[in-house]
Amino acid sequence: MSRGADMAYVQVPECRRLPVAVQQNVSCNYRKDGLFNRLKRSIDALDDDEKQCFSDLAAFPQRKYIRASSLLDIWVHVRRMNREKAVVLLLKFAARHLLHLTRNIWLPSIRDDCLNSFTFSQDDVQRNLALSLVELYNRIHFRRMYVFEEQTDLYTMRQTDGYQSSEAQIVSVHTGAMTDTQLPQMDFPEAEALVLYFRKREYCIPRFLFEMEKLKILIIHNDSGKRVKLNGLDNFQLPSHLQSLHLEMVKVSSLLEHCKVLGSLEKIRFSGCEGLGRDTMFDFPGLLECYFESCRDLEELPAGICSSISLKVLSIADCGCLRKLPEDLDKLGSLKEMRLCGYSSLDALPPSICKFTKLEILDVSGFFVLHEEGQSVLKETLQKLAKIQCLRCVICDKRIKELFESNFRSGLLKFVVV
Incomplete structure (x- = not known):
């Protein structure tokens, strides 16, 4: 290395x-x-x-x-x-x-x-x-920045002999609550990955995040048991070179409002997040992978997702309030994998998904249709999907498979019944 x-x-x-x-x-x-x-x-x-x-x-x-x-x-x-x-x-x-x-x-x-x-x-x-290796490499290069003492008052941290935060490439901060009075003045011009892990219901984003010009990966994980609004976002923008953004158990609307167009962002994951919806700011033209998991108040996908024309993976799992998908999903012409897992509210697939000519994997496990009209629409959509030449795998329950079976290309399309 x-x-x-x-x-x-x-x-x-x-x-x-x-x-x-x-x-x-x-x-x-x-x-x-x-x-x-x-x-x-x-x-x-x-x-x-x-x-x-x-x-x-x-x-x-x-x-x-x-x-x-x-x-x-x-x-x-x-x-x-x-x-x-x-x-x-x-x-x-x-x-x-x-x-x-x-x-x-x-x-x-x-x-x-x-x-x-x-x-x-x-x-x-x-x-x-792992920590014993950290200590070993720290003796040689002193280039690791891990702060994981939950009750540490970060403001009291001082530079010591050999402490060179300017060389840190991965910064990881685990703490309890954090307010703006606890934030240290640090500089990480070489940082490429930042992990923020906290366990309290009050959290202020460290100011040094917005000065990490080389930052490629940002992971924000809230383990407090309740979705938290992130403070300290006023007048800041996320670093323009960000490629991967992972958010867990946070209210994301305030964060996304302060995002400028991140043309470099390739992956975004929302896990247990709140505040997403049709009117949410969502402008990531270079996005390749997008994941929504256990976002319980998500009723409709952000409208801007259809502008991510390079998107290859769209995964939506265990979002029980989702009622509809955008009608113009056909703009996602590069989509290869689509997962719709664990629903109780979504009763129809938009006909536009039949235009996904590059689609290889379709996961509709846990997809429920309760009324006769919805079943008729779903059957018609599935019949059209079965004609997509690239489609190789469908993950579904037994009932969906039966709707597919009379139309799929024998020997080419694999079913995984769950």
């Missing part, structure tokens, strides 16, 4: 390299523990590039389910890895028990080459292994 792919790291004020509790656990407990030593042999067998990637896992909290795609995006955009190679490496870590990999039941794994339906987590031992 090149020197430029390294990261910077800073500790909480009470500790030079790692939080005191972690130092004690590593030095006094886990190094004497047989399980730690056995897993450490798996780490020793990795090459240097793989060890660098494993140390990236420490950017995420332990015992939490984190989207596998979030970590893969870091490896692809910051580590410059091929995505297929990144997927293989993540599976390798899971096979060696260096992390736990879990599939979301609402997202069938068929053709899930990028593990979008998977989450990963680490227990105490696994994460301390």
